[in-house]
Amino acid sequence: MSKLWLIIKREYLTRVRKRTFIVATFLTPIAFALLFAMVGLIFSYEDDVALKIAVFDEIPALNISEGSSKNIRYIYPNDSFETVRNNFDKSGYDGILVIPKMENISSNKHTVYYYTDEQMSLEVKVNIESKLSASIREFKIDSFGLNKKELESLKTRVSIDPQPINADSADTSSMAGVIAAAIGGSMGLIMYMTVFIYGMMVMRSVMEEKVSRIVEVMISSVKPFQLMMGKIIGVGAVGLTQVAIWVVLIPIFAVIVNFIFGVDAGSMDNLPGAMGDPNLGGLEEMDMNVGLIMQELAAQKWWLIIPLFIIYFLGGYFLYASLFAAVGSAMSDDMGEGQALTIPITIPVLIAFYIMIVAVRAPNSTLAVWSSIFPLFSPIVMPARLAFDPPAWQIALSIISLIGTAVFFVWLSARIYRVGILMYGKKISFREIGKWMFMRA
């Protein structure tokens, strides 16, 4: 036991003290935060050249100049259209907007003309279209003599509030599905990345020990099983440390960076999707959603989700890391040749990842349910379903089969490992590895 502890300590400390670890652990959140900030900045970026547009308006009482903004100013010039047009270069205008008379006021189509010597930017086009559409609407309402209030009430926003069928089920809000999907997706993604990053780390480290020949010195003092488990646990602890630091640091850095760059969530409204229909009142809805999101997040059964997530994390990590260790022990100095051996491990992980994506959208589909019980997929798929409140029997069955399989794979990998680490200069095939499983130590 104390030897195992010594090995874990060494595996953990040598990695955590490495400069690359410190750099990766602290730079990654900064990089993420900067990325978020950059994205925010890019989307909040408006044309910094103020445009002056001369407007010639043949519809009476349509005053578009009210729609002027910091970047685009609509001006009604005193000169005639021809004068402005002929002296365009000197006039100081960037464009001329001509709004012809509406022949038929009931028509829901109207064409206006924009004269310029440059390519019309998307921002100008969107701005003119939305401003004009709003102005013409007002004009039409007035022309038809309609009641504005009645008209507004025609628009109905529908939202669904899911209700529990019996008292036992949780009462959820309309955001529940989205939030659960977000939580599930991120947990599935974390699992997927952890299995790969730290599993590969175990594999590389086993291979290095073999290639550098330290392994024979080591196993004259400790059992191969202790060495393998020490490494898997040590690297796993490194992974937990790193993920924990990220979970704390990424939000903190994100806040700091946002503060520095002055980017707020509102700027995301400028995303192309929110731009389309200004009448929808995207901002208002957004504000309401933030409240709902917080409420939904708080309503999650974290006391259940977090321990289960840790169980799946450990189960999945031990299952795959032990397989990676076995493959690492079979590798020779030639890394490229050994890479082929990892394929049978990476394929189930990849499949699980894609099933996870589907499971987030349809958490109770047959595929999602059975994949979250099948032990090779469950560490990635089940965390994605946890927020959707899967039935207890599924969780129980899934955990039992995961733990059973993990123990079996650790045992199996240990059998391969103890032979593999002492086997030099042999070209390794799966058949060969199969033989090792049945070899006596």
Added chain:
Amino acid sequence: MSILKLVDVRKTYGDHVAVNDVSFEMPRGCVFGLLGPNGAGKTSLIRIITTITRADQGQVFLDGEPLNNLHPTQIGYMPEERGLYKKMRVGEHLLYLAQLKGMTLHEAKQQSKYWFEKFDIVDWWEKRIEELSKGMQQKIQFIATVIHQPKLLILDEPFSGLDPINTRLIKNEIDELHHKGVSIIFSTHRMEQVEEVCEHIVLINQGQNVLEGTVVDVKNQFKENIFEVNFEGALPDNIENYGKLVLQKGNTIRIKLENVDSNIFLKHLLDNEVTIHSFNEILPSLNEIFIKQVNEPHLVST
């Protein structure tokens, strides 16, 4: 009681018999040569003794006890294929290996200090292994092998890759440990080193123990009664009656005596007024015995 005793030890890998019913005893406190050509099964045998692998059949006794999981702390093993963690610092690496051998941190620190002062390498403590030359790494490797004061030391090709200065340094340390009573197994196929260092040998070939005994006994067992005479004067004519002349070169002859005691032959020479400068028995070198045993195992009759 012998420090190490093997009884009918057998180990197979698939169809390949790596160790084929090997038995021998190693006297306590001796330097014991484990010899054999490449692939003879030396490493397989050592791995069994160091509990890295287990024998399929047979028994191994260390200090009279059947081999168990506590024994590795009493054995120091320097494998032929050896390495260290390149990124670790010299000091922490030694402490790590020493603690894995069951020492407390305190003992480990004391012992490493002793060895660092002995080898005059105190300023290496904070260096990384990868900063050391190969020879320097071998020194660290040696310290790591002996730091826990093992009863039994197993050195597999300990001098491979060492320059003459470090070879002598390590050889002196081996001598010193030997005088302190440590039993040492010395595995090699370099025969000149064996003659220099070992008192007792066992020769393994194709997984089998083909020869065993003290170096003197083994040499005597294979001696061919050849004597070298360095003389002055004229040799008697009937010298061929005593044996076959193998070599005659100036004032030196070698003769393989047949059914004659060497004293009688010497007396015969003296009676014939030959001046004798030297009269030696020529014993076969271990190298010759080794080659003979490995190449013509069927000719062995002991």
